[in-house]
Amino acid sequence: MIAIDKKILRARIQSFRPEFEEKLATLVGHASVSMSADHGKQVRACAEAAAGYLEKEGAEARVVETKGHPIVLAQSVVDPKFPTVTIYNHLDVQPADREGWTSDPFRLEKRGDRYAGRGATDDKGPALVALFAMRLARALEVPINLRFLWESEEEIGSPNFAEALAGLTKGKPGPALRTDSILVSDTIWPSAKKPAIPYGLRGLLGFLVRLKTGDKDVHSGTTGGAARNPIGELCALISECYDARTGRVKIPGFYEGVRPVGHAEKKGLAESGFSRAKFQKAHGLKRVRFAEDAKLLSAIMAAPTFEVHGIVGGYTGPGVKTIVPHQAEAKLSCRLVPNQRPADVFRKVKAFIKARCPEAEVHFESALEPYLVDPSGPYIEAASDATLATFGTRPALTREGGSIGAVVTMSQLLSKNVVLLGLSLPEDGYHAINESFAWSQAAGGMELFVRYFAELATRGPAR
């Protein structure tokens, strides 16, 4: 056992606060929006700044090129005989225009215990938590090797991550990537009082449906009744694909392969501290689809979805412009659960839509496989012990509704021992306006991580 004096450790962590703030402000200041073609430079600048921080902390760091945005790779190897843990975070962020934000999204603003800014909680804050945890591990002489794998394309489904990793590993992890386990910090607790270790992630299938019925918008008086309406037809297609009120997908075969959730698992998930009231409040939702907590929980954690992210078509300015539009496009995705396969689901969705409207174009956009592991392994156990020591409570074992493409890739190419040890809270506003991260979560996270490293060092690699 590695002796950790709680009081000294916590005082030390508190002393990091000004530096943490400064570094977070710098990273948030780089508008690393991977989705935007105009932000390539800022994505790179953010990766370079992060690599600089890792280097300054004593790690060997480098910026690795991919076909898209770069990956930051770093290592702090003390002794090859020590166990090695790889920490995954991402440095890219969701888009954010100024609308709805109470401050500039790309300028960190301190609000009491909270730091507001795009990327604060997803996932720049947690990345910096890992950086400071390395400092603590070295100060406490924890016998562990650390690697950092920080990518810049998580928000667009990590399209180049697998190829880049395969290139680096050439079949099996070489010295630069060899690891005993992986810590991923990009997930959310059910509530501030309930830490969580998710043992599953939903997959994702992103796609576009486009329908063009003419060359130009035309007069709804002169042509209305005879002319087709692409928005109306797209609405019909969407309504045929799913029942928006219940979320039930109506595409034949969509639910094929969905792994049933047993009684024991349901019971476990129900203990995650989820409550409808808290959920609605955290996400600013007026009403949700179901009244019962268990039904909501299972809809998020264990069921696939069909979601409309946006519709573009027709006149969107002030008033009502009486045109018949000539095209419409819907941005859609399905969150998927084990054992659905994105490629198979896409085939079914496309066939269903094409059968109803042959002219509709159905464009594949992105795919992430769902992920599920046994929640009773030794790494999750070590993380659970570290959580208890840090937060005074055992974590809930949950399944995350979101998707992290890199997790599946890393579990296939680097190590099956992946632990999802997120630090974000529902009220942080993942992907939402006024995203923020709390210092209390950052500080707790630093302690949690160094305790987890110590647990791993004590237990030794479970090869």
Next chain:
Amino acid sequence: MIAIDKKILRARIQSFRPEFEEKLATLVGHASVSMSADHGKQVRACAEAAAGYLEKEGAEARVVETKGHPIVLAQSVVDPKFPTVTIYNHLDVQPADREGWTSDPFRLEKRGDRYAGRGATDDKGPALVALFAMRLARALEVPINLRFLWESEEEIGSPNFAEALAGLTKGKPGPALRTDSILVSDTIWPSAKKPAIPYGLRGLLGFLVRLKTGDKDVHSGTTGGAARNPIGELCALISECYDARTGRVKIPGFYEGVRPVGHAEKKGLAESGFSRAKFQKAHGLKRVRFAEDAKLLSAIMAAPTFEVHGIVGGYTGPGVKTIVPHQAEAKLSCRLVPNQRPADVFRKVKAFIKARCPEAEVHFESALEPYLVDPSGPYIEAASDATLATFGTRPALTREGGSIGAVVTMSQLLSKNVVLLGLSLPEDGYHAINESFAWSQAAGGMELFVRYFAELATRGPAR
């Protein structure tokens, strides 16, 4: 009979061309978009320029204020004993951003016989045709009094027209508005070879449906399945309101009061020269709702519609941003036919939507009553004779799919003798990008109008 030498008349009209072009360029140059809050000055500037033209032509002209955009009122009264005809046009235009236009929409561009620019055909070109027709009438000493009523709010449903007219007439048309008949030139021929006099117009009910399900867009992983999707629900509502593939409205009672079209009328409409192929080509439509001409014709001329003009909601930038949106809004309208009433239809639509989704807001936007007259009156007969003399063919008697709110108002307040003598062609692109007007139609229109004036002068007022 007033003797008109065709050759001399036509040569004279040809000599107007440079001046017509110059004046049309000036009017098109004023971006008189009544729908836009930012274009008030340009709407006024256009009205003032037009009033100036009328004055220069020898009419007494003035710009009359309304609660909204102004009306241009002018008169050329030669002798109170002569019959008086009031010519209605509108000077406001549909919005036009640069997208899809091959030239600046607010800078007239000459392309052979055609003039391209927003408002060229709807309705600035036809207004100028009336101006030059007045010049011809005076030159030929046609014993007729002319009035001009050019409004600036037609494209937003003439919300202040009735009140302004009522104010000017104070119950019955005073000297400034007294008229025997009204000529409205804001309608479209079925094809370049087939002039038309519509004896009916569809009405219009414009409305918005807005659904807000939360305070902000949220993460579709973290909340998807539990969170409601306002776009999805709006699509469902729209699909419940109507079958977009056939256009059939499913709202109970929607078709109540629709006047059946008898065999004789159907036959008359069918003679208008409508053909599916020409219609599709003129409007750039890939496919239309029905294969048979008669069905298409009746869908435009004699049946009501439910139309989606635009949907706003969710993410509309590049790629797929995996959010659950928090609100969505659809811009909608119904074209109505006799004897549907906009207020009654709105009540039914709102009740239908509210019953399915109580949180949906249904906002009334605008209403125009449908219009239908007996096509066999003496004024339509005079117009038919003038058309035959000018174009060598009798006009088709049609029903227009569009709506002109002012027609109903004027027929109630000024005179029942309304004749719709439009000059636009399907290929002109009413409300569409690259709107244009042909010189041949302008020249023909000048001849048609002066011949019509001469017919009226010969027949005398049918009081």
